[in-house]
Amino acid sequence: MAGFKHSSWTPEQGAPGNVVGIAQTPDGYLWLASAEGVFRFDGLAFERIANPGDARFANAIPTAIFVDRQGRLWVGFNQSAGPALYRAGRLHPIAMPAPPPSVMRFAQSADGTIWAAWGGQGERLFRLRGDRWQSVDRALGLPPGEIASLVVTADDSLWVTLGESRERGSLARLKPGAARFTLEPDRIGFSMLARAPDGSLWVSDQFGTRSIRDARGAAPGSPRAMPAVPGAAVPSLAFDRRGGVWGSTRGVGLFRGDMQATGAVERIEAGRRLTSNATIDAFADREGSIWVATDAGIDRYRPVPISPLSAIPPDVQDGIKLAANDTSVYVGAAHDLYRMGKDSITRVRRVGERIAALCPAGNRGVWAVHGNRVVRYGSTAAASFSRPADPVAPTVCAEDRSGRLWIDGEDGLWVREDNRWVERYTGMRNVLDLVPDPSRDGVIANTGDGGLLHLTPTHRAAIPARILGIGPISTIWRTGDTVYASGATGVVRIGARGMARIDSAANPWLVGVRGMARGSDDAAWFLVRLGVVRVAGTELERGFARPGAALQHRMYDHIDGYETRGQAISFRGPQVEALSDGRVLLASRAGLLQIDPLQARAARAAPPVVIRTVSTGRRFWRDPPQHLELPPGTRSLRIGFAVNSLAVPTRNTAFYRMDGSDADWTAAGQRREASYTNLDPGRHEFRVIAQDAEGNWNRQGQRLTIDIPPTFLQSWKFKALCAALAALFLWFVYQLRMRVLARRIRSRMLDRMRERERVARDIHDTLLQSIQALMLRFQLAVDGLPSDTKARRELEDAMDRADEVVAEGRDRLRDLRRGSGLEDPEATLREIAGRQLSGTAIATTVRSSGVRRPLDPVAWDELASIAAEVMFNVARHAHAASMIVDLQYRSTGVALSIADDGIGIPADVAREGRRGHYGIPGMRERAARIGGTLRIARRREGGTEVTVAAPAAMVYRKPSDRE
Known part of the structure; x- marks a missing residue:
């Protein structure tokens, strides 16, 4: 059952017991x-x-x-x-x-x-x-x-x-x-x-x-x-x-066999990978997982891309060593040497002793150092010779382009030249890695001093860490004709065209890189601290072109079958290699692992997304219809949903939004429920989309249309009623305010009118009477003068002029006391017309309509003054033959209209009056003081009509008003 990851659910995790059947919708x-x-x-x-x-x-x-x-x-x-x-x-x-x-x-x-x-x-x-x-x-x-x-x-x-x-x-x-x-x-x-x-x-x-x-x-x-x-x-x-x-047994565990083989079946019994031997049913789901029903819950066996190669035993003591050459990968483990090809694993030789170093040979095969011998395996040109007389067994080796074999020693490097060993670069200790130089005749060495060394039999050149730009170097490896090095801050590529790097700041998964291999599809597989990372070839090139770019990648970890860690850092040499059939081999503490790229990149359908439940405070719907009407007045709502990709559900990611409530998509994380409060009545659309562990999107997702009818208090009828009541209230406040303002205006105007009456009374009782008494005395004096004297004639003329002045003064005093005409407004208007039209032949008609009501003296004073001004203008400018004065008593107020059949008035004069004259502006001001409006218009049949309208609150006298 290698290649399947086991999971189980028992009653402790909420699973039912005594499961007898499994199905999937x-x-x-x-x-x-x-x-x-x-x-x-x-x-x-x-x-x-x-x-x-x-x-x-x-x-x-x-x-x-x-x-x-x-x-x-x-x-x-x-x-x-x-x-x-x-x-x-x-x-x-x-x-x-x-x-x-x-x-x-x-x-x-x-x-x-x-x-x-x-x-x-x-x-x-x-x-x-x-x-x-x-x-x-x-x-x-x-x-x-x-x-x-x-x-x-x-x-x-x-x-x-x-x-x-x-x-x-x-x-x-x-x-x-x-x-x-x-x-x-x-x-x-x-x-x-x-x-x-x-x-x-x-x-x-x-x-x-x-x-x-x-x-x-x-x-x-x-x-x-x-x-x-x-x-x-x-x-x-x-x-x-x-x-x-796969088969259940109802009492003796679980078994698995191969459909194409006739060999023995694999068995698994209750323990680490099965909850109970009482297996009742077996079922394969849409994603390829096998589910087993037991009396203690359910077990799942999920196919994973990383699986152990049990044919090659692990080697905890000496570690597993890898070397790739041509179409094969050689594996050194547990004193044996294996060759892996397409669909085959062959034990090349039972070495019988620890394999200290393993590296590719230039003419196919590999070099293996074990015991005191260096042997070439897998090549038609076999070779075997003693290793150098060095007290320390080598750990790494490399063959350069000229066929020279390099191995490390206690105090430097050994080079195989002309069928003999030559010690080079003494004093160089602790060589961690050796790889052939891709462009020159020599090797590149990692000594753990931070940088790298380029070595040939005659030349030594340092590549400092500051040039590499990735901090202290931890590992180097060669893939094809390119050398790669990993450091504290990234990975650098060293090739014929120079160096390029990828920074780990934007790619934090590039930490603890032990090696990298290129698969058959040119993808790069990095063995890192937490697992294996796959990066597409084009994406890798983009990363080297832009060192600070974040690369799209896929991490394979314990969820994908990598349930171990890389080998100890003391085990050197390549830790990851690729086979020609696309599989990738990993050296780990648990032994040799393989990645099946077909399984790793298996095409999966978009994860199903369902809306599972809808609940309010009092109602609950399971698997609701796409259109749901909630009770009126619903404010709070919970929507449960599911992303039914069962392979790695913890890696499924859901996003949801409610139109009108969410401005953008909300990531659900591990939650599978969305909650909303304070929802308004109307139509709402809820959407949920999801992505599974492999990056497959279901952007169509699921939609739920929700209608929330309004309550009466939320309905448009109630809102219209509230608007009407508000308008009525505002109208009432306005009327109340107008009454207060009118009362204030009337009070001020009444005070002014009383003051005018007092002034008129005082003038009449004092000045006019004094003048009349004085004139009487003058008259007595004049009467005593001879009638033919010039002085008498002049005094009589002065006395006549004084009579005219007194008469004019009485007229002015009568104007100041115009409020006295309230008993009969029509008569007052006739009197004003007779006075203002005196000396003209204009025929005047005064009439009234409506139910007669008592007028406020202040308002009547303003109306009478406006009427006098209009009649004065008619007499002077209209050239009219007749004039109609119409006083209308309405429920909304009083309208006074004065129309003549004269020559009319220019429009600009009607609007603004004549320059330097204040008659028309004064009339507008008087109308405004009683809350009214003045309109001057040309009559269709000829002439001019002046209408002043004042509201009832200003012109009608209240019963409570005091005189």
Whole structure:
């Protein structure tokens, strides 16, 4: 079972116990039938689905689970409850007349017919066509025996295994269109059937695990068989994507065999990689994982790209050494030398002693240093000679372009020249790595002093750490014609075109690099501290072109099968190499590992994304419809969702947003729920998308449209009512304010009017009367003068002029006391007209309309003053023949209109008045003082009409107003 990573879920992690069946729906959920009920699993949490509400399911236990071709989930129950179908978030009972004690198996034909079986006696096989169940044992001539399994093959044949005892069984087949079953001649035990991915039909019993029919339903020409597992009872089978057959045993653990081989099967029993020996069912999911149901929970065996090569034993003491040459990789481990090629592992030789150093030979094969010998293996030109007489065994070696072999020693390097060893560069201790120089005749050495050395037999040149630019050098290696070095701050490439580097500041995974190999697709595989990192070839070139760029990469760690660490730093030489078939080999503390690039880069479908639940304070929906209407006034909402990529669910990443509430996508992390509060009424759209562990996106995701109707208090009717009430309130406040302002204005104007009356009274009672008394005395004096005297005539003329002045003064005083005309406003208007139009032939008509109401004296004073000004202008400028004065009493106020049939008034004069004259501006000011408006317009039939309108609050006298 190498290459599969085991995980398990028991009741401690929320899994049900006594699981009897596993299925998977198209939305990615894994469904479990157990003694505790029906559960579904999204890789993170188990969710229990309640039994149907029908009374007969109250104490029933699920006994079978099945997904049909339409993706519907069927569940069979015991206690004669019959089957149920999952729909719209819950299980619905499916009526079956006289259901059997238990529904143990399901199958479906191509035409949609559902088959259900009971494993005991009596009526055993049932058929659902349309909406009607039928018992078909007799009608189809089903042979006797206890039904163990049902399978429909590619040709639409229904196959049934029947058991007479635990050791004896039979196989029956109902061909498409046939009226009766036929009994097949196969010798089988009481067993389960399984259909392999290639369409072949398999069975497992006391005779072994084997194929009994090919994809066409015929007996195979060369049967594929594996030996039986002792103690296994009615195994169920599942098939992985690597050609493996997995089987449950119900009591002796789990087994796996190879579909193409006839050798022994692998066994696993309860312990580190299996929760219980009572394995009931085996199932392969859509991502290639194998799930096993047990009485203690469920186990999963997930294919991973990194797996140990058990054919080569680990070597904890001396470490594993690698050397690649041509199409092979040589491996030194546990005193043996192996050669790995495409689909082959060959032990080259049992060395029998520690292999101290291993490096490629120039003419194929490898150099191996073991004991006191240096031997070339795998080359037609064999060679073997003694190693240098050095007290310390070498740890690294390299052959340069001229065929010279270099190895390290205690106090320098040894070079094999002219069939003899020559010691070079004495005093150079602690050589950690040696690789051939790609461009010149020599080697590059890492001595652990921070930089590198370029060495030839006659020349030594240092490459300082400051030039390399990646800090102290830890490891160097050669890939093709290029030398790479890793340091504290990155990786540098040394080639014929110079040097380039990648900084670890932008790529923190470049820490503790032990080596790198280029795969068959030119991708680079870096062995780093936490695992293995794959970088595409084009991406790697981009990184060397832009040292500070962050590279797209994929880290493979313990989740992917790298459950160990790299070898100790004291084990030198290449730690990672690539095979010609694309596999990558890694030296680790746990032994030799391989990466299967096909598995590492396996194309996977986009992860299914589902909206699992919607809940408010009082309501709950499982698997809600795409359009959901919530109760009116809903403010808080929780939406549960799932990313049903079950391979590595902790690496799945979900993003969600609610239009109108979220400005951008929210990363869910490990959460699978979104919560919202203070939602407004209306339509909301919730979206969720996801990415799986391999970077596959489901950008379509799932959408949920949510409608929240408003309550009455949130409805437009209520808002309109509130707006109307607010407008009414503002109108009331406005009216109240206007009344206050009007009262203030009237009070000020009344005060002014009273002051005018007082002044008029004082002038009348004092000045005019004094003048009249004075004139009387003058008159007496004049009367005493002779009538023919000049002085008398002049005094009489003065006295006449004084009479005119007194009369004019009385008129002015009458104007100051205009409020006295309130008893009869029409009469007052006639009096004003008679006075203002005196000396003209203008015919005047004064009239009124409406219900007459008492006028406020202040307002009437302003109206009368405006009327006097208008009539004065008519007399002077209009050249009119007639004038109509109309006083209108309205509920909203008073309108006074004065119209003439004269020559009219220019528009600019009507707007602004004549320059230097203040008649029209004064009239507008008087109208404004009583809250009114003045309009001057040309009449269509000729002439001018002046209208002043004042509101009721200003012109009508209140009963409470004091005189």
